[in-house]
Amino acid sequence: MASSPIPATMKAWTYSRPGPHRKVLSLIEVPTPPLPTGSQILFKVAYAGIDPSNTDVMRIVPSLLVRKNAIPGTEFSGTIMARGPDAPDHFAVGCKVLCVTPNSAILRGRGPFCEYICLDSKTSAIALVPEGLTTEEASCIGQCGIMAMLIHKHGKLHQGNGYRILVNGASGGCGSIFVQVAVAMGAKEVVGVCSAPNAEFVLGLGASRTIDYRTNAPLHEYLAKEYGTRPFDFVLDTIGVQELYTKSPGFLKENGAFVNIGNYAHGRFWMLVYVMLNMLWPWWLGGTPRKFVIFTPQRDPEFIVKLMDLVREEKIKVHIEKVFAFEELCDALDLGDTKRVRGKLVLRVGGD
Numbered sequence: 001m002a003s004s005p006i007p008a009t010m011k012a013w014t015y016s017r018p019g020p021h022r023k024v025l026s027l028i029e030v031p032t033p034p035l036p037t038g039s040q041i042l043f044k045v046a047y048a049g050i051d052p053s054n055t056d057v058m059r060i061v062p063s064l065l066v067r068k069n070a071i072p073g074t075e076f077s078g079t080i081m082a083r084g085p086d087a088p089d090h091f092a093v094g095c096k097v098l099c100v101t102p103n104s105a106i107l108r109g110r111g112p113f114c115e116y117i118c119l120d121s122k123t124s125a126i127a128l129v130p131e132g133l134t135t136e137e138a139s140c141i142g143q144c145g146i147m148a149m150l151i152h153k154h155g156k157l158h159q160g161n162g163y164r165i166l167v168n169g170a171s172g173g174c175g176s177i178f179v180q181v182a183v184a185m186g187a188k189e190v191v192g193v194c195s196a197p198n199a200e201f202v203l204g205l206g207a208s209r210t211i212d213y214r215t216n217a218p219l220h221e222y223l224a225k226e227y228g229t230r231p232f233d234f235v236l237d238t239i240g241v242q243e244l245y246t247k248s249p250g251f252l253k254e255n256g257a258f259v260n261i262g263n264y265a266h267g268r269f270w271m272l273v274y275v276m277l278n279m280l281w282p283w284w285l286g287g288t289p290r291k292f293v294i295f296t297p298q299r300d301p302e303f304i305v306k307l308m309d310l311v312r313e314e315k316i317k318v319h320i321e322k323v324f325a326f327e328e329l330c331d332a333l334d335l336g337d338t339k340r341v342r343g344k345l346v347l348r349v350g351g352d
Helices: 052-060 103-107 142-154 173-184 196-204 219-227 242-246 268-280 301-312 326-337
Strands: 009-014 026-031 040-050 075-083 096-100 116-120 125-128 164-168 189-194 209-212 232-237 252-260 291-293 320-325 344-348
Touching: 026 326, 040 096, 040 326, 052 326, 075 116, 096 142, 125 142, 125 301, 142 173, 142 301, 164 173, 164 219, 173 189, 173 196, 173 301, 173 344, 189 196, 196 209, 209 219, 219 242, 232 242, 242 268, 320 326, 326 344
Parallel strands: 164 189, 164 232, 189 209, 232 252, 252 291, 320 344
Antiparallel strands: 009 026, 040 075, 040 116, 040 344, 075 096, 096 125
């Protein structure tokens, strides 16, 4: 079933070879996806969230795997324009929804930096936009929100945990959502590491206190001095600082967990090296005697439902730093790559 007429072509940002986004992206006209079948749903994109992973994918996916006119992006909000007969009944034509695309769609270059997108409802994380959340906000909460839920799952942070938690990069897209989720899940204390100008913002998310990483450099030495006698139960690193993990015994409990979701500054090769060392080098041979956790994001529909419950309970709010026009995608990706963003960035595609 379909709603109003759907054009034969649409505008889309595409790339056909790997590389930096400024060199490979083009805004062109491409065929609109065909009407959905089975459990598929066709969406008209309103807004799309910007994430550093967008440029990572364009840079690292091998040439042989990049299809012609691949479309980047991972999350969006929009309107259901048509649905296959097997799509869930509550996703009706005309509904406003938010969605995080499955990993398979990302690898195939079927992202939402375009006017229309067709996805399988069985493999995508889709939710109706709850009351109190704008379509702009809905476009950029899904991916980081699901990641925050996964961090709790893999870090074994149960409801009412009463833990003391350190978040490195607390003002960023994922860090800002995780701080709120951690507080909502019952953390006793959440300490956010950020720059001084972002301190008030992070405290407003529910953090107990903030640490300016510039004033208190080197950070690991400050943490050992300040928290050596009262170490954290859990550390989340959204930036990717290897030294923060190797020195973590100075401020992380022996049975605590160190979760990394950030890209290391020294490049993809060294990131792989660090991850292998952290996970496989035993403490009795000189490795760091603290649990290291890293995982592959999963678009689990169960988590997006729990996330929307927290939104309805007003325990999580979305903080948008800037909304870019559709033609300004490269500018948005430039800013996202700086990792100096307070909250989230949004691309206006079709608008409300």
